[in-house]
Amino acid sequence: MASLGRVSIGQYEILHTLGVGSFGKVKLAVHSLTGHRVAVKLVNRRRVNDQDLAGRVRREIRHLQRLRHPHIIKLYEVITTPTDIIMVMEYAGGELFDYISDKTRLSDAEARHFFQQIISALDYCHREKIVHRQVSMRSVLLLDDNNNIKIADFGLSNMLTDGEFLKTSCGSPNYAAPEVITGKLYAGPEVDVWSCGVILYVMLCGRLPFDDDNIPLLFRKITEGRYSLPSYVSSGARDLLKRMLVVDPLQRITIGEIWKHEWFQVDLPTYLLP
Structure with a gap:
């Protein structure tokens, strides 16, 4: 018509x-x-x-x-x-990637504002037994007219059942957790935690923690957890990043522990609480 x-x-x-x-x-x-x-x-x-x-x-x-x-x-x-x-x-007209690109990098307060919204949304997904598995800066993290996060693109998400492990490799390689790249079995939520660590790093530093045009070299950096933190990153954010970007998923911070982290709790809106 x-x-x-x-x-x-x-x-x-x-x-x-x-x-x-x-x-x-x-x-x-x-x-x-x-x-x-x-x-x-x-x-x-x-x-x-x-x-x-x-x-x-x-x-x-x-x-x-x-x-x-x-x-x-x-x-x-x-x-x-x-x-x-x-x-x-x-409809959400903006992308977080473009927002950061325009500013080069974000302050702790602004990065935390977005990060709190992302963690709240993903925690909700996990409680509903859904793992996104494709959290990345482009196309997935959108911004509405009020500069609030809207998570999209659930095409690679998966349902979790108790005791089940996933093995499918999903998402952008720069944001992929080591256990995804190496093809190991993984429970799910810890993969989203790693990707969120990459996103927090990008917001605070204006660049990817793991990047290389050569994919095998990129994968090696990720599986070895080789990245550097600029000196201007605050001690609180530094501590959180070091707990999120941990190669061993069993040692990686959980979303439940992120909620309790001192840096994360600053100015945390009550509506986001689980």
């Missing part, structure tokens, strides 16, 4: 393309009655004939329908057509 030269899907008028995701295009749209802006993810059915891709799409829909947290992207509705699966989602 067309409206003033624009395409409409259901009650939503499509404006323009925001980007191309792993399964298809993401477009900005507005509700024709309320003017409320949404992000519309168009997943072409022919492109997800592959069983693995189809599973990822179903997983993202299932998990987003289940999760309700102020810092996780909301899925409003799913529209199916003969050619597409259409996900109508909350």
Whole structure:
């Protein structure tokens, strides 16, 4: 259906393309009655004939329908057509990556503001037995109009059952935990903790802790836990990072312990508490 030269899907008028995701295009749209802006993810059915891709799409829909947290992207509705699966989602116009790039690096207070929101959202996911497994700076961590975090892209997330271990390698290599890279079995939450450590480092330092154009060398740095902390990083943040970026997942700080860390607790909003 067309409206003033624009395409409409259901009650939503499509404006323009925001980007191309792993399964298809993401477009900005507005509700024709309320003017409320949404992000519309168009997943072409022919492109997800592959069983693995189809599973990822179903997983993202299932998990987003289940999760309700102020810092996780909301899925409003799913529209199916003969050619597409259409996900109508909350619109968050910015990316944390771009925000940091504009500022070079963030102060402790600003980094902590974002980090508290990320940890609260992921802790909620873990309590719901969902591990994200793909937490990275680009496309996953979005910012709304009030500069609040919105975690997106649950296509690689997985459900946890008690006693189950995961082995699938997921996510961006720069953010991947050592046990993921080496193909070891892992319980799940500790992988998200490592990725959050990388994100906290990027916010405070303006660069990745583990980076190399040569992938084997990058993997070696990660599996050996080789990174340096600039002298300007505060003692509290330094202590937290050193506890998060621990190669042995059994020795790595847990999200429950992050909540109790002195640096993390400064100006912690009560609405974030589990």
